[in-house]
Amino acid sequence: MELSNKNIGFIGCGNMGTAMIHGILDSKLATCDHIFATVKSQENIEKKEKELGIKVSCDNAEVASKSDILFLAVKPQFMDGVLDEIKGEITNETLVISIAAGKDIKYYEEKLGDDKKIIRAMPNTPAMVKAGMMGICINGNVTGNECEMIKELCVGFSKTEVVTENLMEVVTAVSGSSPAYVFMFIEAMADAAVAGGMPRKQAYEFAAQAVYGSAKMVLETKKHPGELKDMVCSPAGTTIQAVRVLEKEGMRSAVFEAMEKCIEISRKL
Structure with missing residues (x-):
């Protein structure tokens, strides 16, 4: 055909x-x-x-x-x-x-x-x-x-x-619904940049391009996301301290729980 x-x-x-x-x-x-x-x-x-x-x-x-x-x-x-x-x-x-x-x-x-x-x-x-x-x-x-x-x-x-x-509900959580999670992440980063003095339009540009480029690195290098994260975290640098706060505040767990809820609701539709 x-x-x-x-x-x-x-x-x-x-x-x-x-x-x-x-x-x-x-x-x-x-x-x-x-x-x-x-x-x-x-x-x-x-x-x-x-x-x-x-x-x-x-x-x-x-x-x-x-x-x-x-x-x-x-x-x-x-x-x-x-x-x-x-x-x-x-x-x-x-x-x-x-x-x-x-x-x-x-x-x-x-x-x-x-x-x-x-x-x-x-x-x-x-x-x-x-x-x-x-x-x-x-x-x-x-x-x-x-x-x-x-x-x-x-x-x-x-x-x-x-x-x-049997994986279609997982697809819903990991790609169908996930743009909403990413948009929230971009918005949060931009808000913090605005709080630091950056004009909002410029803040969205910086935040969105960073997410876009990071995703492209995962897709094109085929490296594990954890390895790419470690490449950014210099010893005694700023990034590792930011990562420590994200871990302390439960970012990884929050994303996990959100996706599990999305899968659960998808299966009930």
Whole structure:
């Protein structure tokens, strides 16, 4: 199954759906005439068509019927109604990819049929700046080639890793929700810099770039984060004293507990 000439549909075109469409278009892996999307109201059709240059409607069933690859980009509480609308349009060859939290593969198989190709995905908001991280799991009807094709399709907005379904809630905690933790960390560092006399705009720039560069070092050097931390902590220097305070105040434990709570709530959705 090749990407060329495949129709790609999006049921839902909110922030995440829009980011994904932008990434696919910018990567040149699909053209505007092969991407379709739906919105909830007529008022949003013209706005989205102008923004994305694709065909947009309110007809979920029509978009599903046209799509070889169909992204379900709606909130979990609306999924039952959407699946009722589109189930008659899904064939055994349609690749159905849901980004809704808390809905497992079995749920989609019960709604659409256990002979359908189902992929469950968890993207994150950095996809909006083409720097996302997404976990996916597949059912037994999806071939290895189809899985690789979806990973290729998503490269314009996100790195993608295949995980077993029992880890999808962990994916939610470690990448889906974690941008919020990082934003809080950046905000806290910037606030302290402001308290030290730095203008706020400049403080955000320093803090955000430090986080960005540190993450890039982990990814590109492949060194253990602890080793990279030790490289910054000079003997009798300032950094080791700051690290001592963070350990004393429970930073590591707070992050651990926050992620465990996120996993717990994800499993209850």
